[in-house]
Amino acid sequence: MVEDEFFYGHKACAGCGGSLAVRIALKVLGKRAVAVLPAGCMSAVGFNFPQLCFANNAIISTFAGTASMLTGIEAGLRAKGITDFVAVGFAGDGGTADIGIQALSGAIDRDDDILYICYDNEAYMNTGIQKSSLTPFGAKTTTTPAGKNAHGNLRPKKNMFEIVAAHGIKYAATASIGYLPDYMKKVQRASEIKGTKYIHVIAPCPTGWGIASDESVEIAKEAVDCGLWVLAEYKNGNYSVSIKPKNLPGLQTHIKRQGRFKHLTDDDIAYVESQRDSKWNFINQHWTVTQGGIK
């Protein structure tokens, strides 16, 4: 990690998890990072001419085109004989799992030498908190309101990590801004691999999640510790858990401290717990699970 700051003076809300994910990845990659940011909070808060907050080369792409612009940048720089660079994209959950999934899938299929990082704040935050396919079950957004009949989002969170892995990608990982050393190791590891790499980092948004600005790191750590967000890697056809939670506790406290889940009933929470438990049953049977951090 370098001491230089590459994402500075940005206009993200105080305590923004996404901005921490971008900042830390750039500190791992250093000035050789050539960044692509589609429409979304990180481009909106980073490029407000004349306030330009990326100190490395960075460009805004179309909303759907993060991966295709990365492909173009990688090919272009290579054609110019430049070798010491990492083409890295930072796209939101909507930009990744909804509108950008086709370009991403194509890049993985061609095994383009790019690093794609999805900072997941679990909704379209920049346009005012609309549901994406990565919004979890039960979350209240402006398009999935909470009322008597519908308790927020009715659909489960799309499993982007395994969808990407199912392409047979060179490297995929999940991460959390609550476990920065693990995230940094994964960014470093990905940058040393040739081919397509994907990292999915959970990055709480105080504004959209209904949490205080000083809670985003803590909530991101808690999500891992209570088994809701699984830290994992996929490489050479194998799935492995990076950090295994000590136990699978009740989710009442973790869920209820977030404003977006305030309306959930005990039954709703029991359902989330049962979904989590069956996921871990599967993981324990089929994935490599070692206690402690990644080696």
Place this chain on the structure above:
Amino acid sequence: MKPHLRNLKTKWTLQDYPDSTAYEAGYLTSKNAGWRSVRPVIDAEKCTGCLQCYLHCPDGVIFKSGKVVAIDYDFCKGCGICGRICRLKAIKMEVESK
């Protein structure tokens, strides 16, 4: 090295605008200090320089200063993450006076 604040020109002529959509990286013309209602204050006696606050600051405004750390108040937003992450309670969040 980190981007620094420049003087924002008040009068722009056509020549001042970029002739393409590219411009200098890390070009800052405005502070974020006004966003703050509380400010983190470091107790240099308690701080061991473990750098956990430096690592977790979303704005990257904490930097090493000798054996301890200091804060770039021009860009700190007062989110409080640093205060919460510091196990030694060496950061106190104080109400902004002005």
